[in-house]
Structure formats: C-alpha cells, structure tokens
Amino acid sequence: MNRALNWLPGLAGGESLPGYPASLRVVDAELDNRLARFIAVVPDADNPFPRARAGEVGLLEGWGLAKAVNEAVAADRHGEKRAIVAVIDVPSQAYGRREEALGIHQALAGAVEAYAQARLAGHPVIGLLVGKAMSGAFLAHGYQAQRLIALDDSGVLVHAMGKAAAARITLRSVEQLEALAAEIAPMAYDLDSYASLGLLWRRLSVQDAESPTPADIAQVRACLAEAVRDIGASTDLTSRLDGENRRASREVRARLRQQWQEA
Amino acid sequence: MTDSERLLQSRSFVELGARQRAQALLDPDTFRELLGPFDRLMSPWLPRQGIVPQADDGVVIAKGRLAGRNAVVAAIEGGFQGGSMGEVGGAKIAAALELAIEDNRNGIPTCAVLLLETGGVRLQEANLGLAAIAEIQAAIVQLRGHQPVIGLIAGSVGCFGGMSIAAGLCSHLLVTREARLGLNGPQVIEQEAGIDEYDAKDRPFIWSLTGGEQRHASGLADAYVSDDLTAVREQVLQLLQAPSAARASRPDWYLERLSSLGSDVAQLDGADVRALYQGDAR
Numbered sequence: 189m190n191r192a193l194n195w196l197p198g199l200a201g202g203e204s205l206p207g208y209p210a211s212l213r214v215v216d217a218e219l220d221n222r223l224a225r226f227i228a229v230v231p232d233a234d235n236p237f238p239r240a241r242a243g244e245v246g247l248l249e250g251w252g253l254a255k256a257v258n259e260a261v262a263a264d265r266h267g268e269k270r271a272i273v274a275v276i277d278v279p280s281q282a283y284g285r286r287e288e289a290l291g292i293h294q295a296l297a298g299a300v301e302a303y304a305q306a307r308l309a310g311h312p313v314i315g316l317l318v319g320k321a322m323s324g325a326f327l328a329h330g331y332q333a334q335r336l337i338a339l340d341d342s343g344v345l346v347h348a349m350g351k352a353a354a355a356r357i358t359l360r361s362v363e364q365l366e367a368l369a370a371e372i373a374p375m376a377y378d379l380d381s382y383a384s385l386g387l388l389w390r391r392l393s394v395q396d397a398e399s400p401t402p403a404d405i406a407q408v409r410a411c412l413a414e415a416v417r418d419i420g421a422s423t424d425l426t427s428r429l430d431g432e433n434r435r436a437s438r439e440v441r442a443r444l445r446q447q448w449q450e451a
Numbered sequence: 452m453t454d455s456e457r458l459l460q461s462r463s464f465v466e467l468g469a470r471q472r473a474q475a476l477l478d479p480d481t482f483r484e485l486l487g488p489f490d491r492l493m494s495p496w497l498p499r500q501g502i503v504p505q506a507d508d509g510v511v512i513a514k515g516r517l518a519g520r521n522a523v524v525a526a527i528e529g530g531f532q533g534g535s536m537g538e539v540g541g542a543k544i545a546a547a548l549e550l551a552i553e554d555n556r557n558g559i560p561t562c563a564v565l566l567l568e569t570g571g572v573r574l575q576e577a578n579l580g581l582a583a584i585a586e587i588q589a590a591i592v593q594l595r596g597h598q599p600v601i602g603l604i605a606g607s608v609g610c611f612g613g614m615s616i617a618a619g620l621c622s623h624l625l626v627t628r629e630a631r632l633g634l635n636g637p638q639v640i641e642q643e644a645g646i647d648e649y650d651a652k653d654r655p656f657i658w659s660l661t662g663g664e665q666r667h668a669s670g671l672a673d674a675y676v677s678d679d680l681t682a683v684r685e686q687v688l689q690l691l692q693a694p695s696a697a698r699a700s701r702p703d704w705y706l707e708r709l710s711s712l713g714s715d716v717a718q719l720d721g722a723d724v725r726a727l728y729q730g731d732a733r
Contacts, residue, residue: 236709236712236713236714236716237716238715239644239648247705247709248706251702251705251709252702252706254699255702255706258700281634281635283635283639283643283644283649284640284648284649285640285644285648285718286716286718286719287634288635288640288649288660288661289661289718289719289721289723290709290719290727291619291666291724292633292634292635293616293619293633293634294619294671294698294699294705296616296619296634297616297617297618297698298698298699298700298702298705300588300592300616300620301592301620301699301700304589304592304593305592307589308592308593308596323612323613324612324613324616324634324635327584327585327588327613327616328616331581331582332588332589346578347577347578347581348571348574348577348578348580348581349574349577349639352642353639353642354574354577356642357638357639358574368500371499372496372499372500372576373578374496374538374576374577374578374579374580375496375574375576375578376578382578385579387582424589425585425586425589428586433579434538434579436492436494436495436538436539436542437538437542437579437583440486440492440543441546443486443490444486444512444543444546444547444550445546445550447485447486448485448547451483451485
C-alpha cells in the first residue's frame with residue numbers, strides 16, 4: 189500500500205484537482221493560515237505506461253509534477269506564494285524501454301526544474317518522507333525542497349539504488365554490500381545513517397507511519413507549519429551542508445571559494 | 452582541402468581525458484584549474500572500501516574564457532570509476548556553479564560548460580552522490596537565469612542516472628555520435644525489467660534509442676557535432692549565442708504528445724519517437 193495515499197486525506201483533505209495524470213494527487217489546502225499545495229505520486233493500475241503502474245516516477249509523472257508545480261507558481265505570481273509539500277513514497281523511477289526511448293530523463297528534469305523554480309520564486313517547498321524516497325524518483329519529487337522532513341520509521345528509506353541492483357553493479361554480494369553499508373554512512377539503508385549526512389531538517393516519531401492517527405496528522409501538520417516559518421525568505425539548499433558526515437562537501441566549498449577568488 | 456587531408460588534420464575530442472578536454476575548449480592560455488590533483492581533495496569513502504581514490508576525484512574544474520567571456524568548465528573523467536559522482540567530485544561541480552552564480556550576481560557575467568561522462572551516482576558513496584546531484588541540479592537551474600549553461604556529452608561513457616536529469620536542465624545540450632543519454636543504464640533496466648524489455652548486450656538497439664544522433668533527431672539535444680576538437684569548440688561557442696529551447700519548461704507540450712500514444716502504450720522504435728517529437732506542436 190502506498191503510504192502517501194494514507195497520509196494525504198488527513199494532511200490536506202479536499203478533492204484532488206483535475207487535469208493531471210491519474211498517478212498524481214494534487215490537493216490545495218490550508219496550512220498555517222496560508223494556502224498549500226500537496227502533491228503525491230501514487231500507483232495507477234491503468235497507467236498507459238506498464239512499467240509505471242506501481243507508483244514509480246515515469247514519463248507522465250515527471251511531466252505531471254512539473255505541470256502541478258508550474259501552475260501553482262503561475263497562479264501566485266502576484267500574490268502570496270503558497271507552500272508546496274511533496275508527500276513522498278516513491279519506490280523508484282520507471283525502468284523500461286518506452287521510458288528511455290521517450291526521454292524519461294527529460295520528464296524528470298521537467299519536475300526538478302519546476303520545484304527549483306518554485307523555490308527560487310519564493311515558495312516554501314517541503315519534502316515530507318513518509319515511505320520510500322529512491323534515487324531518480326526522489327530527485328524529481330522532493331529533493332529540491334528547502335526542508336526535508338522524515339517520519340522516524342523503518343519504512344522510510346532513502347537510497348540511490350535497491351540492494352540487489354547495487355550489489356550487482358558494484359560486483360559484490362548482497363551480504364558484502366550490507367556489511368559495508370553498516371560502516372559507511374552514505375551507503376547505508378537505515379534512517380539513522382541518512383540523518384548523519386545532515387540532509388534532514390527534522391525526524392518525527394509517529395504512532396503509525398503506515399496509517400496515521402489523528403494525533404499523527406496534527407503533529408506532522410504542525411511540523412510542516414514550523415518548516416514554512418523556518419524557511420522564511422530563504423530560497424536555497426544551504427541548510428543541508430552541516431551534517432557530521434558531510435565534512436568533505438564543506439571543505440570542497442571553502443577551498444574552491446578561496447582559489448576561485450585568486451584565479 | 453581533400454577529405455583525406457581533413458581526416459589527418461582532425462583531432463578527436465572523445466579520445467581526450469577530462470583535463471585535456473577542458474583545455475581544448477577554453478580560449479588558448481586561459482585555462483586555470485581549481486582544486487587540481489595537487490590539492491589532493493579525495494574521496495574519504497573509497498579507501499575504506501578497498502578502492503584506490505584519485506587525487507582529483509575524477510572531476511576537473513577550470514576557470515577561463517570562451518570567445519572572451521568568463522567561463523567555468525566542469526569536466527567529468529569517465530575513466531575514473533565510470534565518471535560516477537561521489538561526495539567530493541559532486542561538491543566540486545556544485546560549488547563551481549554556485550560561485551559562478553555569485554559572480555553573476557556581483558556583476559561578473561560567467562557562463563558554464565559541463566562535460567558529462569558519467570554513470571550517475573557513485574554507489575560506494577550512494578546517498579552523498581545523490582545529494583550532490585540534487586545540488587548540481589539546483590545550481591544549473593539558478594545559473595541559467597543569468598548565463599547559459601551548456602551540457603556536452605561527447606562519449607564514450609555517456610550520461611546516465613541523476614546526471615542525465617542535470618543534462619535535461621542545461622540551456623543547451625550538445626552531443627556527438629559517440630554519446631548516449633538516458634536515465635537508466637542498460638544493465639539496470641535489464642535487471643529490473645527483464646531481457647525482453649531491454650537487452651543490455653544489443654548495442655545497435657540501445658544506440659538507436661539513446662544515442663546522440665537519435666537524441667538530436669528527436670529534439671532532446673540541441674546540436675549534434677562530429678568528433679573533432681575544432682568543431683566541438685565552434686559548436687559550443689555558437690550555442691552560447693543561441694536562445695535556449697527550455698525543454699524542461701514545456702510539460703504541457705510533452706504531456707500532449709504522450710497522451711496521443713493512447714491508454715496502453717506500445718513499444719516504440721527510434722523512428723516512432725522522432726515522428727512523435729517532431730510534430731506540428733513543436
């Protein structure tokens with residue numbers, strides 16, 4: 189079961205807006221006394237693209253996300269910028285021949301472009317991880333947010349590739365991969381290790397990450413509201429650079445800045 | 452000049468390493484490498500996995516000029532770990548683009564060229580590679596608001612994974628016949644979807660869908676150039692002057708095209724894709 193489907197009604201209520209692919213839920217609702225657009229990618233058993241029927245981010249999903257975000261930006265051009273909340277449970281990008289042939293990379297670029305432009309235009313953009321946030325699917329749906337919030341739950345998973353495929357590509361067994369992941373924080377599949385990279389703004393313990401209780405909903409909505417206020421007028425991703433396991437990212441930036449000015 | 456003379460005079464771009472490519476692109480004597488191999492900023496994660504790191508982590512950053520304009524070139528070395536993006540190499544590209552944005556804001560116009568030879572995230576540094584790619588993408592979108600960002604896929608590694616999405620964000624994308632561009636590498640698709648869906652060993656099939664010529668013919672790349680150093684540089688300089696096709700900003704056009712394929716989309720070959728994307732609406 190896709191978790192975004194369970195969280196969305198409580199978080200946003202209301203009907204999903206028409207005009208988008210059936211694998212998208214786009215709901216406008218109130219958050220902290222302002223408008224917010226909640227967006228999720230969900231399974232669609234009748235998806236015209238058979239490799240994107242289980243909630244994967246494929247061609248229609250990438251371009252559909254772009255449309256949903258772009259329309260919010262256009263609607264708010266002269267008014268208060270609504271918050272945009274990506275509710276994330278995406279198992280992967282779509283792997284298939286149709287997808288490569290028709291340029292799935294460009295569809296996902298459309299989604300990244302839209303989220304990034306919304307952020308630059310002054311919309312508070314928040315990624316709420318309620319389930320899987322895998323690889324290209326996460327890049328397209330959530331990773332451009334100013335703040336990332338994750339449920340503190342073993343079903344929340346951030347990674348670049350599933351274990352079996354990652355083992356094959358790196359010429360290791362799954363057991364070897366797991367042994368390495370236990371020691372190498374960026375390779376790990378657990379949320380504690382991910383949090384040590386400094387990419388999450390908050391982790392939230394809830395009673396039921398699968399099917400949220402009213403108290404869970406209230407807690408997460410309060411956290412989203414707090415994130416909107418914390419974002420304030422910031423439009424970039426710099427808040428992600430402080431993690432204990434991102435020392436090299438900081439050192440590269442500091443030393444490049446020094447040499448850049450001298451060059 | 453006869454054809455054979457031209458052949459003798461032409462110098463391959465594809466055969467050059469990342470550093471030589473950046474040198475060859477920039478105006479003569481303007482190449483200045485930043486965070487070069489002598490700075491020894493290496494992956495902190497590879498040695499712990501028994502893999503020898505490289506002194507530049509497979510990414511060359513250079514400031515210089517392109518037809519007199521301030522430019523920064525980020526060149527990925529496809530020969531090191533398949534051009535994969537780790538923490539250090541990814542941060543070098545993101546930081547260079549971020550500094551170019553700052554320069555533009557401070558009244559110093561600076562454009563960028565990305566030489567993309569990469570399989571995407573370096574799986575040995577998985578989540579830090581992915582995070583770095585998100586930051587590279589953010590910086591491309593922002594820099595493009597000031598000055599052109601040109602993506603060049605020359606080959607022979609090609610451009611895959613999260614970096615193929617980055618390619619789709621560039622103002623202009625230039626490819627050669629040796630280039631491939633796709634989100635998922637053939638091996639991964641075969642593993643996930645089966646050999647009937649995608650045969651990773653069938654090179655003509657893979658090229659017919661994701662090769663540079665096909666990507667250009669179907670409007671997913673802006674220019675197609677022969678593997679010749681002079682021609683590549685001239686094409687980059689031309690693109691710097693051209694208006695961007697802004698493909699990533701056209702969801703309605705692509706959704707309309709895709710919806711014309713019906714409710715149960717059949718497999719397509721290269722010619723089908725070209726026909727679909729070359730239609731009137733473009």
